[in-house]
Amino acid sequence: MTRPLLALTLGDPNGIGPEVVLKAARDDRVREAARVVAVGSATVLADQAERLGLGPVHAVQDPAVAAPPGALAVLDTGGPGAGGAAYAWGETTAAGGAQAMAAVARACDLCLGGLGAGGPEAGGAVDGMVTAPLSKEAIHLAGYDFPGHTEFLQAWTGAETVVMVLASETERGPLRVALVTIHVPISAVPRLVTRGRIADVCRTLAAALRRDLGVETPRLAVLGLNPHAGDGGVIGGEEAATIRPALGALRADGLDVAGPFPADAFFGRAAWSRFDAVVAMYHDQGLAPFKAIAQGAGVNVTLGLPIVRTSPDHGTAFDLAGRGGPQGGGADPGSMVEAVLLAAQMARRRMGG
Structure with a gap:
């Protein structure tokens, strides 16, 4: 089995990102599925690895250079940034936001063809990226005007349409939930739910299910916007005016879509x-029902990008940061492990393996 090379960004250094990266890299399933390199501050990762008993780490300049046996390779993105300390567990800081975004940008560039690899068509220096959680407040303090990873990566790669999807394997089979609108206020949702956006999301989702996950004839279910899917127009008219016409046009194009369903x-x-x-x-x-069903085993995947990108479905968990130690405890890396495994699966399909 081909083992793709994946870049694991450290996320906000004040949260559990470095810890779950260190733990996931040691997981036997991850080692079997992929080769990994951490991307972020080597100083932060080495210090936290020592404090948590999860070392050693080894700084590299080229992601393809293997670390010594038993060590995790880290591609160093430099110092603390934004005039702050290297990290402060549990705190929201501009330095934490700056570090997190520097790692995301570097990993994305590596996927797109960093180190002279020739761009996405020729293959990047790494085959995909897995992003540990960042703090939206911290990245704003650092001067980034993006709600999160998804919007930044769309802008950084120039992708026309991206779709945020949460995925999990359950006893009833795979659960995948895609979003028409993402990080916007509820008050803005109705005007952003348009026929064009619904069509773009469904087409992007179906194409990615075929290419990246091997679903030959995707069947999509579309939810209504209003309670009871509008209840025949009694509780809102968006279903009749917007959602049903969009689904009708998609069916006419041969896409298997059903709905709108009451959520x-x-x-x-x-x-x-x-x-x-x-x-x-x-x-x-x-995402509320998804997380209730997935029970912490979900993966966030961004579809529509020219690269593979996944992430755990949890946040920075500042309240848990630094609680682990050489004797164990601390953050659960389960969702990070699942994110790496899904990224490896998607990367293998894109690599033809």
Whole structure:
């Protein structure tokens, strides 16, 4: 089996990102599925590895250069940045945001063809990236005007349409939830739910399911915007005016889409298990039930990018940062492990392996 090379960004150094990267890199399933290199501050990673008993680490200049046996290679992105200390567990700082974003930008460049690899068509220096959590507040303090990874990576790569999807393997089969709108206020959602956006999300999702996950004929379920999917127009007209016409046009183009479904009954009765993916209209409509079902084993994947990118489905967990030690404890790396495994699967398909 081909083992792709994946870049693991450290996320916010004040959170659990470095810890889950260190732990995931030691996981036997990860070692079997992929080669990994951490991307971020080598100083931070080495210090936290020593404090948590998760070392050693080895700084490299080229991600393809293997670390000594038993060590994790880290591609150093430099000092603390934004005029702050290297890290301060549990605190929201501009330095933490600056470090997190420097690692994301470097890893993305490596995927796109860093170190002279020739761009995405020729293959990058790494085959995909897995991003540990960052703090949206911290990156704003550092001067970045993006709500999070997804929007930054879309801008950095020039991708026309991106789709945020949460994925998990469950007893009932794979659960995948895509979002029409992402990190926007609820008040802005209705005007952003347009026929064009729904069509773009469904087409991008279906194409990625075929290419990256091997689903030959994707079946998509689309949720309504309003309670009870509008209840025949009694509780809102977006379903009749926007969502149903968009789905009709997609069906005319040969896409297998169903809906709009009322969100509460759809998840409550496990109707999602009959489909390859679910399209939700806004963030909490899709992700609240997803996280309740996935129980911490979910993976965030950005579809529509020219690169492979996944992430754990949790945040920085500042309250847990630094609580582990040489005797164990601390943050659970399960979601990070699943994110690496999914990235490896997607990268292998893109590599033809």
